[in-house]
Amino acid sequence: MKTGKKNRLQKNPSRLNIMDSLLIPAGLSSALRKNLKILYFVWAMLRSSISVELKNMFTALLRRTIMFFNPYHVIEIHERSEHMVRNKLYSLAKAYLSNTCSHGAHKQHAEMTSLSVLPFLTIAEEEEVVDTFQGAKLWWYASSCKPKYITKKCNGEVRFYRLTFLKKYRKLVEQEYLTHIFHEGREILARNQQRRLFTNIHSGGSGYSWTCVAFEHPATFDTLALDPATKRDVIEDLMSFREGKEYYKKIGKAWKRGYLLYGPPGSGKSTMIAAIANFLEYDVYDLELTAIKNNMELKKIFLETSSKSVIVIEDIDCSLNLTGKRVIKKKDKDEAKAAPAVTEGYDNVNTVTLSGLLNSIDGLWSACEDEKIIIFTTNHVDKLDPALIRRGRMDLHIEMSYCTFEAFKVFARNYLGIETHDLFSTIEKLFLEVNVSPADVAGGLMSRSLRNADVDACLANLVEVLNLAKEEMSKR
Numbered sequence: 001m002k003t004g005k006k007n008r009l010q011k012n013p014s015r016l017n018i019m020d021s022l023l024i025p026a027g028l029s030s031a032l033r034k035n036l037k038i039l040y041f042v043w044a045m046l047r048s049s050i051s052v053e054l055k056n057m058f059t060a061l062l063r064r065t066i067m068f069f070n071p072y073h074v075i076e077i078h079e080r081s082e083h084m085v086r087n088k089l090y091s092l093a094k095a096y097l098s099n100t101c102s103h104g105a106h107k108q109h110a111e112m113t114s115l116s117v118l119p120f121l122t123i124a125e126e127e128e129v130v131d132t133f134q135g136a137k138l139w140w141y142a143s144s145c146k147p148k149y150i151t152k153k154c155n156g157e158v159r160f161y162r163l164t165f166l167k168k169y170r171k172l173v174e175q176e177y178l179t180h181i182f183h184e185g186r187e188i189l190a191r192n193q194q195r196r197l198f199t200n201i202h203s204g205g206s207g208y209s210w211t212c213v214a215f216e217h218p219a220t221f222d223t224l225a226l227d228p229a230t231k232r233d234v235i236e237d238l239m240s241f242r243e244g245k246e247y248y249k250k251i252g253k254a255w256k257r258g259y260l261l262y263g264p265p266g267s268g269k270s271t272m273i274a275a276i277a278n279f280l281e282y283d284v285y286d287l288e289l290t291a292i293k294n295n296m297e298l299k300k301i302f303l304e305t306s307s308k309s310v311i312v313i314e315d316i317d318c319s320l321n322l323t324g325k326r327v328i329k330k331k332d333k334d335e336a337k338a339a340p341a342v343t344e345g346y347d348n349v350n351t352v353t354l355s356g357l358l359n360s361i362d363g364l365w366s367a368c369e370d371e372k373i374i375i376f377t378t379n380h381v382d383k384l385d386p387a388l389i390r391r392g393r394m395d396l397h398i399e400m401s402y403c404t405f406e407a408f409k410v411f412a413r414n415y416l417g418i419e420t421h422d423l424f425s426t427i428e429k430l431f432l433e434v435n436v437s438p439a440d441v442a443g444g445l446m447s448r449s450l451r452n453a454d455v456d457a458c459l460a461n462l463v464e465v466l467n468l469a470k471e472e473m474s475k476r
């Protein structure tokens, strides 16, 4: 039985753990294998009768000798690294293996999360599979262990993949294969994962983090009622952003873009964000500034966002008092430290300040993963500090205004399925006289009593809404 196990292990070097069980690599010549076995035998005899120092020396020597003659190189990819931080490469490798070679395993695990589109099969622990890449054979072995950095209190284990290959392929693996896994894994995950809406919540004293649900907002640019020229500009800007990887690299700028959406309540700012995310097929990070304690937390949470995402701060003028001075003098700083309740907007350890926000954004721009859009929305653009919305930070300022007749035609097409109607001329005239938000128009066209009503009734109701707004305006 022992021989059978050894034969199997020799076929697949990914299982070798030399010092634990003296599984001498299969690729060695029989003479060398014999010598190593003798060395190990001597060691086994001596280990109980020699001092600790000698024992350590001999262990190191034995390890080095075996390593020197071992024709294989090993890379381990742990699920979590030190400090229990998730290792992204582990999940990417998992996705890659599930797609590429998990069928070669005798035992598989079927997994599906609330965000998966389809179930996917991963290799079970203690299973091994073989992959080939540019002529190189690579062995993958799944297992778990308890590394030294896991404290006694926390008795969990860390799963890992052991990748084994001939030493001559080391450069190929390090420079190309791992990158190949990274890209393929990302593609596979993106294909099998619904897009996500992240929000920041307080994670029970251990700092702030993101929590996510599936992002299923149905808004698109087709359903967005907006002035056609503005809509075209936004779509063109998004398209050139999406295809701009090389361009951004060439001009030495991070591949990021900032949008400021401003306009009255109900003008469609949130709807526009959903349309942008759906158009680009990006995840959305809805950042609630008021839930963040200080600038440090803010920076951390920004850095935790992934690429291909839209980061949103809605109603930025209400989130914090961001109009205060951005630079605080040293004297003021000392006073601020002495008195915890300091005016918001000033640099202070207990508040998110304008300078903290600017630093986080600029840090985001330059430091972390690419392909991100950050969007601020506000009902009061005039209240914002110019530094916050200057070009370069907020590259495109988009006005989401009151409903125009052109925007109304989008509602008419989507809600009622019509391109024209006798009442259109009356409605067009009224739009020139009153300011109503797109949300009011949408409400007018689909009020509860009109759900099953015909087109005439819906339009008549809208005319009534517009006339009421007109009356109110003239009263004011």
Ligand SMILES: Nc1ncnc2c1ncn2[C@@H]1O[C@H](COP(=O)(O)OP(=O)(O)OP(=O)(O)O)[C@@H](O)[C@H]1O
Pocket: 223, 224, 225, 226, 264, 265, 266, 267, 268, 269, 270, 271, 272, 379, 400, 438, 439, 440, 442
């Ligand atoms: N431009 C628009 N196109 C299509 N629907 C719209 C538009 N504007 C508003 N709506 C409708 O009105 C509702 C409210 O709009 P939305 O929340 O996007 O406005 P907002 O500008 O973000 O408002 P607020 O400033 O109050 O947050 C949406 O759910 C949508 O049905």
